[in-house]
Amino acid sequence: MILVLPVILPLLFMVVLIFTRRWLIFQQSFSLLASIGLTFTSLLILLDVYQNGIMSLQPGTWEAPFGITLVADTFSAMMMLTTSFVSIVVMIYSPGFIDRERQTSGYYPLVFGLLMGVNGAFITGDIFNLYVWYEVMLTSSFVLIALGGSAEQLRGSIKYVTINFVASIFFVAAIGILYGQVGTLNMADLAAKMRTWDDGSYINGALMLFFIAFSVKSALVPFFFWLPASYHTPPIAITALFAGTLTKVGVYTMFRFYSLFVVFDQQFWQIFILTLAGLTMFIGVLMAASQFDIRKILSFHIISQVGYMVMGLGIFTASGIAGAIYFTIHNMLSKTNTFIAGGLVYQRSGSYDLKYLGGLYKASPLLALLFFIPAMSLAGIPPLPGFFGKFFLIKGGFEAQQYFITAVAILTGLFTLFSMVKIWNEAYWKKEPEEVQIRNGKVHPSTITATAILAVAVILLGVFAGPVMEISMDAGEQIVNPEMYINAVLGR
Amino acid sequence: MESIILQIAARHMRPLLVVLSLVVLYRGHNEPGGGFIGGLxxxxxxxxxxxxxxxxxxxxxxxxxxxxxxxxGLLVAIISGIPALLVGDNFMTGEWYTFFAQTAFELKLGTPLIFDVGVYFAVAGMLMLVMFSIMEE
Structure with a gap:
């Protein structure tokens, strides 16, 4: 019964927050408590799944291929836990960063709408239902990007919503083709039927449409242009939430679909995905290195690191997948952390542009430290989790004898380090430039607290890399052996 | 623009449409109609x-x-899932009760109707919200 909570609770919180949308203090404190409650629920689900195996539930008591199934395996439970943890941090951060106007005109209800969509996409076992959760997510995130209505935000949100709608068209078209061919929408049932199918041409066509849809949503080459064009426009607390959750849902879905549905021409798909992963990693990081706005550098990094996750998928061994899962979790935490640390820089100096920044290390060592931890984690310096993530991925790559992609991954790591050091040098190390926007701006204590909490979480993820990797291995086994998922849903 | 014909028509149509929307809502589960159309x-x-x-x-x-x-409306829709839990079924299972059975006034009510009422409110509210903000311009 606990499986409906990740979807129902955010909806309930959203309703409460809509009724009380003008009471600022209530909104702030209720959202914080609500996201803590959500995290607790996800933790319970993860523990249950890790001990007792994959959980499934039929809301409405309609049996599996006919009703909408909710399924949680270790991977989806881990993703839900990380998402709700990120939401706690954003809830602590927002009161100190987002202006009162935005906070009282629906910011908090929308965040819970977004969380509902994200959690729904993680636990649904039905492809059409998955599409609906994607739309819930897209609608909430669209309003969040446009909330406040500055000209720049509207420009960004138009690009964002247009390309995502086009992706949704591909998504629905693929669902239609699959339904016409196989005659079911339940993911486990589809996978079971496909394994007895003799002609893969339509199925592979549909899978390619799915792949295009999800590579738009998770910003893979060549469909990544919308991300850096829109992510830097809203207040950085919102960007941080997006960076920690949205593209990762696309990656999650790709893992799920690859595991269940790639039955025909596996060799082709593997090479195809590894090629795109390599290109995404490399192009993303090259473009990041050429930017001068902190938010843009970090946005391009999202793309580059999605490449790493997809590389783990392309390797498709239990240890490769486990590495990718660990990397995804590390990335959700570290990426959000770098973004909100960038927000501290903005509060201190009034700018995100590296040309107008400088001398922050001397002025405020605490701020420097709070940026240094997640940035070095992203760059992959031990003992921070980014190092372990890349290490597990590269190890998985060597074990599967995928030498070329592994080499690209190592090279990309070098460039990541370069662009993190670039932010460090420009914003913290060099002398404060003559013309600055604000000298000694006030940094809100709640934003510092939130950044510090997340930085501690990043460090802990590195310290406890062993246990987390053990859970990831469990998740990896489940992804590599889709029979476990199919049997859990169809009750065989 | 003020049109006396439109005003008189609107004044009389409003209660009529509201009552009709309730009829459409009630007959929705097995016949054409339902919460969405009623809300519209x-x-x-x-x-x-x-x-x-x-x-x-x-x-x-x-x-x-x-x-x-x-x-x-969203709240009502969530609540409609709860009676099933109390009976011991899965969340959102449809529970039906018949009142005045075997009489001329036989009335069959169930949790899907509550859900439909939720949809009715949600759609009506959203439609008014969107249209009013467009018309205010």
Whole structure:
């Protein structure tokens, strides 16, 4: 019964927050408590799944291929836990960063709408239902990007919503083709039927449409242009939430679909995905290195690191997948952390542009430290989790004898380090430039607290890399052996 | 633009449309109709009124804010899933009860109707919210 909570609770919180949308203090404190409650629920689900195996539930008591199934395996439970943890941090951060106007005109209800969509996409076992959760997510995130209505935000949100709608068209078209061919929408049932199918041409066509849809949503080459064009426009607390959750849902879905549905021409798909992963990693990081706005550098990094996750998928061994899962979790935490640390820089100096920044290390060592931890984690310096993530991925790559992609991954790591050091040098190390926007701006204590909490979480993820990797291995086994998922849903 | 014909029509159409929307809502589960269509009709009644008398006057004649109506609808929809839990079924299972069985007034009510009422409120509220903000311009 606990499986409906990740979807129902955010909806309930959203309703409460809509009724009380003008009471600022209530909104702030209720959202914080609500996201803590959500995290607790996800933790319970993860523990249950890790001990007792994959959980499934039929809301409405309609049996599996006919009703909408909710399924949680270790991977989806881990993703839900990380998402709700990120939401706690954003809830602590927002009161100190987002202006009162935005906070009282629906910011908090929308965040819970977004969380509902994200959690729904993680636990649904039905492809059409998955599409609906994607739309819930897209609608909430669209309003969040446009909330406040500055000209720049509207420009960004138009690009964002247009390309995502086009992706949704591909998504629905693929669902239609699959339904016409196989005659079911339940993911486990589809996978079971496909394994007895003799002609893969339509199925592979549909899978390619799915792949295009999800590579738009998770910003893979060549469909990544919308991300850096829109992510830097809203207040950085919102960007941080997006960076920690949205593209990762696309990656999650790709893992799920690859595991269940790639039955025909596996060799082709593997090479195809590894090629795109390599290109995404490399192009993303090259473009990041050429930017001068902190938010843009970090946005391009999202793309580059999605490449790493997809590389783990392309390797498709239990240890490769486990590495990718660990990397995804590390990335959700570290990426959000770098973004909100960038927000501290903005509060201190009034700018995100590296040309107008400088001398922050001397002025405020605490701020420097709070940026240094997640940035070095992203760059992959031990003992921070980014190092372990890349290490597990590269190890998985060597074990599967995928030498070329592994080499690209190592090279990309070098460039990541370069662009993190670039932010460090420009914003913290060099002398404060003559013309600055604000000298000694006030940094809100709640934003510092939130950044510090997340930085501690990043460090802990590195310290406890062993246990987390053990859970990831469990998740990896489940992804590599889709029979476990199919049997859990169809009750065989 | 004030049209006396439209105003008189709107004044009489509004209660009629509201009652009809309730009929459509009730017969929805097994026959054409349901919460979504009922909600659209309810919203249309007030949009017609707003076209005749202006948005401000219409909003004054409403005793609720459209966005709160939408939220209420979502709340009702969640609540409709709970009776199943109390009986011991899975969340959202349809539970049906028959009142006045074997008489001329046999009435079959169930949790799907409560869910439909939730949809009705949510759609009506959202439609009014969107249309009023467009018409205010």
């Amino acid at each position: 009709m309810f919203g249309a009644a007030y949009i017609l009124y707003a076209m005749a008398f202006g948005v401000n006057k219409t909003q004054k004649s409403l005793f609720f804010n459209p966005i709160n109506l939408t939220a209420l």
